[in-house]
Amino acid sequence: xxxxxxxxxxxxxxxxxxxxxxxxxxxxxxxxxxxxxxxxxxxxxxxxxxxxxxxxxxxxxxxxxxxxxxxxxxxxxxxxxxxxxxxxxxxxxxxxxxxxxxxxxxxxxxxxxxxxxxxxxxxxxxxxxxxxxxxxxxxxxxxxxxxxxxxxxxxxxxxxxxxxxxxxxxxxxxxxxxxxxxxxxxxxxxxxxxxxxxxxxxxxxxxxxxxxxxxxxxxxxxxxxxxxxxxxxxxxxxxxxxxxxxxxxxxxxxxxxxxxxxxxxxxxxxxx
Ligand SMILES: C[S@@+](CC[C@H](N)C(=O)[O-])C[C@H]1O[C@@H](n2cnc3c(N)ncnc32)[C@H](O)[C@@H]1O
Numbered sequence: 001x002x003x004x005x006x007x008x009x010x011x012x013x014x015x016x017x018x019x020x021x022x023x024x025x026x027x028x029x030x031x032x033x034x035x036x037x038x039x040x041x042x043x044x045x046x047x048x049x050x051x052x053x054x055x056x057x058x059x060x061x062x063x064x065x066x067x068x069x070x071x072x073x074x075x076x077x078x079x080x081x082x083x084x085x086x087x088x089x090x091x092x093x094x095x096x097x098x099x100x101x102x103x104x105x106x107x108x109x110x111x112x113x114x115x116x117x118x119x120x121x122x123x124x125x126x127x128x129x130x131x132x133x134x135x136x137x138x139x140x141x142x143x144x145x146x147x148x149x150x151x152x153x154x155x156x157x158x159x160x161x162x163x164x165x166x167x168x169x170x171x172x173x174x175x176x177x178x179x180x181x182x183x184x185x186x187x188x189x190x191x192x193x194x195x196x197x198x199x200x201x202x203x204x205x206x207x208x209x210x211x212x213x214x215x216x217x218x219x220x221x222x223x224x225x226x227x228x229x230x231x232x233x234x235x236x237x238x239x240x241x242x243x244x245x246x247x248x249x250x251x252x253x254x255x256x257x258x259x260x261x262x263x264x265x266x267x268x269x270x271x272x
Contacts, residue, residue: 044078047141073142077104094122208269
């Protein structure tokens with residue numbers, strides 16, 4: 001594993017995560033009750049606009065029950081479970097963090113989705129799959145932790161079938177310095193944001209054709225306004241995963257977007 005991957009893994013390391021999630025879940029359901037994807041959404045959709053963003057991207061990616069999907073940098077598996085339960089497709093999630101994969105497996109079992117959703121530890125730059133193994137790839141709020149973007153996009157292309165869809169949801173650099181600590185990095189040493197133009201060039205270069213390129217910055221700002229004006233989040237939130245200062249780091253993300261330091265971008269591409 002590279003130094004950067006080790007540092008990123010360290011950033012997302014979470015001691016006793018599955019046990020902490022079990023305790024948080026006890027506030028909403030008994031241990032033998034089946035949970036729904038919607039119930040878990042405040043906890044397990046680790047990106048701006050949460051489950052709404054996953055649902056919008058999935059609608060454009062045209063998933064069906066026969067689609068084989070890979071979620072790269074799957075976190076604790078919320079997006080993967082959403083895709084499998086909504087479209088009936090089989091989803092594999094891969095993530096650098098063993099603690100996240102353990103929690104993802106636990107939550108998937110609690111949702112009764114283990115027959116359709118599987119997870120494994122792995123690096124996005126060295127995906128542990130054969131060439132052309134998947135019909136669709138999701139990558140939500142992960143690219144900003146990856147310095148070798150050409151390597152990342154070439155690797156995604158390698159494991160996609162020709163004509164396969166690549167759905168990405170990214171933060172992009174706008175104007176001025178990014179304020180840290182942020183949810184994905186405590187400082188610039190594990191943050192590798194690109195401008196929108198550079199992101200597009202790097203995506204198209206290995207052989208992807210854009211079918212959706214949408215600036216979601218204003219939508220994200222509107223979402224943050226509502227989220228931050230509301231009551232404090234219940235016991236089930238991303239603070240369980242990322243620790244007590246997560247609210248402050250999310251506040252910095254909202255500030256970066258509000259002050260036009262960062263933009264929010266959705267895209268769907270077809271592999272040539
Ligand atoms: C902000 S979270 C997003 C998680 C998930 N995509 C979601 O939207 O709920 C970023 C995730 O990317 C993972 N990640 C970062 N760099 C990675 C890499 N090189 N390979 C695999 N996963 C990586 C982290 O471990 C973390 O789980």
